[in-house]
Amino acid sequence: MKKLFFVIILSGFCLFSCDEIDNIINPKSEYLINKTLSHTTDEQIITHGNDLKIIIPGSCLQGELTIKVKNEENPPGFNIQNITLGNNLFNVNFSGNINILKPIQFTINYDESRIKSGANADDVVKGLIFSGGFWKIASYSIDRINKKIVFEISNLSQPSVNKDIPVLLENDGVVFGDGYSTTDTGNDDNLLKILPNCLVTMYSARYPNGYPIFVNNKLSGNYESSLNPFTFSGDNFSIDYNSRPDIDPSTINPSITFWFQYLKYKASGQVKNNSHSVLTQFNVQDYRSYHASQIDWNDLNLNFTLSDVKLSYQSKENDTLIYYLDKNEVNRCLKSFYFNYNHLWESKVYTQTKSDINVLIIRFTLK
Numbered sequence: 001m002k003k004l005f006f007v008i009i010l011s012g013f014c015l016f017s018c019d020e021i022d023n024i025i026n027p028k029s030e031y032l033i034n035k036t037l038s039h040t041t042d043e044q045i046i047t048h049g050n051d052l053k054i055i056i057p058g059s060c061l062q063g064e065l066t067i068k069v070k071n072e073e074n075p076p077g078f079n080i081q082n083i084t085l086g087n088n089l090f091n092v093n094f095s096g097n098i099n100i101l102k103p104i105q106f107t108i109n110y111d112e113s114r115i116k117s118g119a120n121a122d123d124v125v126k127g128l129i130f131s132g133g134f135w136k137i138a139s140y141s142i143d144r145i146n147k148k149i150v151f152e153i154s155n156l157s158q159p160s161v162n163k164d165i166p167v168l169l170e171n172d173g174v175v176f177g178d179g180y181s182t183t184d185t186g187n188d189d190n191l192l193k194i195l196p197n198c199l200v201t202m203y204s205a206r207y208p209n210g211y212p213i214f215v216n217n218k219l220s221g222n223y224e225s226s227l228n229p230f231t232f233s234g235d236n237f238s239i240d241y242n243s244r245p246d247i248d249p250s251t252i253n254p255s256i257t258f259w260f261q262y263l264k265y266k267a268s269g270q271v272k273n274n275s276h277s278v279l280t281q282f283n284v285q286d287y288r289s290y291h292a293s294q295i296d297w298n299d300l301n302l303n304f305t306l307s308d309v310k311l312s313y314q315s316k317e318n319d320t321l322i323y324y325l326d327k328n329e330v331n332r333c334l335k336s337f338y339f340n341y342n343h344l345w346e347s348k349v350y351t352q353t354k355s356d357i358n359v360l361i362i363r364f365t366l367k
Contacts, residue, residue, distance in 0.1 A: 030070050031068050033046055033052075033068065035066070037056060037064070038061065043055065054069075057103075059102075062101065064096045066096050076130050085135075086110065090175065091175050107151070108148065108177075108178065110178045123273060126178070136314075137310050139154070139328070190271055192230065192232075194366070203358045204352055214302065216287070235271050238266070238269070242264040243261070262290040268282075282305075282309055283305045284302065284303065299342045304334065306335065308333055323362040334360065337354040
């Protein structure tokens with residue numbers, strides 16, 4: 001009986017190929033990478049062939065981090081205008097009680113055949129990420145020599161102070177992938193021309209509970225039409241606004257003024273190749289908001305200069321663009337900053353420096 005039983009088992013195995021038998025005996029993981037890392041002062045490098053590489057800087061982790069990576073075979077629906085999704089997609093799951101002190105690098109390949117003759121990889125290739133239910137352009141750089149997209153991951157477990165852009169630490173993981181611009185020379189692909197409202201919000205490290213130190217004034221009364229109707233000339237746009245050019249606010253006496261509001265600013269910017277995907281420049285100069293009444297009196301002055309700001313989010317309806325800068329992006333993009341808030345009623349001046357800015361968000365909207 002024992003011999004017969006052994007023969008039956010062998011005959012059953014003959015129905016499978018050698019690879020299938022190997023998978024039964026030694027089942028393969030669905031993950032390309034499945035590692036748990038701890039704090040160390042040394043740089044940690046994780047690779048999967050030539051397809052992807054993860055670099056964890058020394059002293060980066062303050063806790064334990066588990067990284068699981070697998071191929072993304074069924075990517076979520078893609079909707080970013082004038083960009084097509086590539087095939088080099090990875091689902092990445094981060095877990096653990098961590099505090100990222102330096103950006104983690106995540107590197108994948110891009111497909112050089114997707115770049116048209118005469119075009120430049122820096123203009124065509126995009127680093128994309130799916131997180132929190134939508135695709136956005138990630139913080140990335142292009143390594144043209146090795147044909148790589150290098151992502152920088154700086155926020156995993158710490159929630160965004162304003163909830164506009166989701167954190168990367170999610171149960172279902174996030175998707176990193178390659179994208180390719182479809183913009184042809186001469187096409188009008190700049191949504192900024194039809195999104196007249198611009199809202200800038202800033203958060204400071206001095207106020208950890210998410211209190212914004214600056215939100216540009218929405219106009220009131222007769223000035224409640226479009227907030228930033230920019231004038232365009234090629235890739236450049238600008239506005240010069242003054243709500244009360246006939247009045248010098250310094251002549252206003254708050255003790256006898258029931259209500260006075262004064263707003264003045266100049267804003268200018270530049271896009272690349274007539275597309276809103278990157279703000280090569282965005283500047284606000286001579287911003288002044290002066291308010292006087294019998295119960296309050298304050299004077300805000302602001303100037304800042306940004307460069308190379310990448311689009312973070314584009315709505316499916318193409319009525320909202322968000323350029324979101326976390327601390328690392330602020331350090332990279334914010335070139336100059338001046339903030340002086342004179343609360344005259346308190347006889348106290350509040351200032352902020354460039355190093356104080358934690359988050360900066362620029363929204364362009366239709367309404």
